Amino acid sequence: MNLSLEVLGCRPDGYHELLTLMASARLADRLFLSLKSGGENWSLTSNSPGLPSGEDNLAFRAAERFFSLLSLHPQTVSFRIHIEKSIPAAAGLGGGSADAAAVLRFLWQAWGEGLAESLGFPRDRLTMADLDRAALSLGADVPFCLHGGIRLCRGIGEILSEPLAGPAWPLLIGKPRASIRTAEAFALLGRQGGGKVPDTEEGAFVRWQKVLEEADPLAARPLIRNDFLPVAIQKVPRVQSILDNLLSEGAFAASLSGSGPSCFGLFEDEDRLEKASRELSSRMPDVRWIKSALAPEPALSED
Numbered sequence: 563m564n565l566s567l568e569v570l571g572c573r574p575d576g577y578h579e580l581l582t583l584m585a586s587a588r589l590a591d592r593l594f595l596s597l598k599s600g601g602e603n604w605s606l607t608s609n610s611p612g613l614p615s616g617e618d619n620l621a622f623r624a625a626e627r628f629f630s631l632l633s634l635h636p637q638t639v640s641f642r643i644h645i646e647k648s649i650p651a652a653a654g655l656g657g658g659s660a661d662a663a664a665v666l667r668f669l670w671q672a673w674g675e676g677l678a679e680s681l682g683f684p685r686d687r688l689t690m691a692d693l694d695r696a697a698l699s700l701g702a703d704v705p706f707c708l709h710g711g712i713r714l715c716r717g718i719g720e721i722l723s724e725p726l727a728g729p730a731w732p733l734l735i736g737k738p739r740a741s742i743r744t745a746e747a748f749a750l751l752g753r754q755g756g757g758k759v760p761d762t763e764e765g766a767f768v769r770w771q772k773v774l775e776e777a778d779p780l781a782a783r784p785l786i787r788n789d790f791l792p793v794a795i796q797k798v799p800r801v802q803s804i805l806d807n808l809l810s811e812g813a814f815a816a817s818l819s820g821s822g823p824s825c826f827g828l829f830e831d832e833d834r835l836e837k838a839s840r841e842l843s844s845r846m847p848d849v850r851w852i853k854s855a856l857a858p859e860p861a862l863s864e865d
């Protein structure tokens with residue numbers, strides 16, 4: 563989730579400079595991974611018929627990228643991936659990036675538990691820096707998804723702060739039926755003049771650190787914003803209605819995640835979340851409602 567997202571401008575390389583407070587959520591696809599030495603059996607299957615397979619899938623490419631770090635042909639091993647989808651696709655929730663990061667974490671763990679030796683390498687042949695570079699080569703969100711937690715991210719999203727301690731605030735995600743392509747959202751944002759720069763990176767970190775440590779909903783509210791919101795409302799007017807209804811049903815803050823169109827509302831406790839979920843599921847049945855919570859714990863040990 564992007565608790566805040568500022569687009570600071572377009573860089574000479576064509577990418578956009580971002581300053582965003584990203585937070586993992588307790589919402590995940592389930593990946594079943596099988597790794598064996600030798601053979602040529604690589605496959606990716608899913609319970610979602612529309613999910614890309616083979617090299618069109620980011621999780622599949624993550625496995626290929628891991629072995630390319632070693633200059634090994636992927637057919638050195640047999641690798642199978644099965645994905646059970648729970649995260650909506652094309653929703654601004656980073657589902658594909660999270661799956662790719664999960665594959666990298668699995669292979670990194672396997673590397674430290676005997677894979678290195680079985681392939682004839684010393685364990686220090688791969689470093690965390692190598693893994694981070696592989697993650698970035700797959701997409702701007704993958705480095706954050708690899709490490710997880712709550713972090714201030716800059717650059718194109720790949721430069722991560724240390725993890726921030728914070729509350730596991732309950733959240734309700736609302737996904738309208740429409741989708742928004744990220745490239746289209748950036749193009750529209752550029753025509754609108756882009757975002758403003760209300761804070762420095764250091765200032766944003768200090769503000770968020772204080773708010774999260776104190777678990778203060780009132781202080782968090784003005785920090786939760788997203789420069790893509792006007793674009794998302796223009797493309798999918800239902801976004802405004804979702805945000806309004808989340809707030810009217812007790813969310814202390816509501817915003818857009820990524821470039822949308824998924825919205826989220828943060829709640830102070832589970833009782834308020836449950837009540838809002840029941841009411842909104844009945845009132846707005848065309849929207850997919852998902853109960854979740856922030857997950858402040860890092861996904862990968864950095865020791």
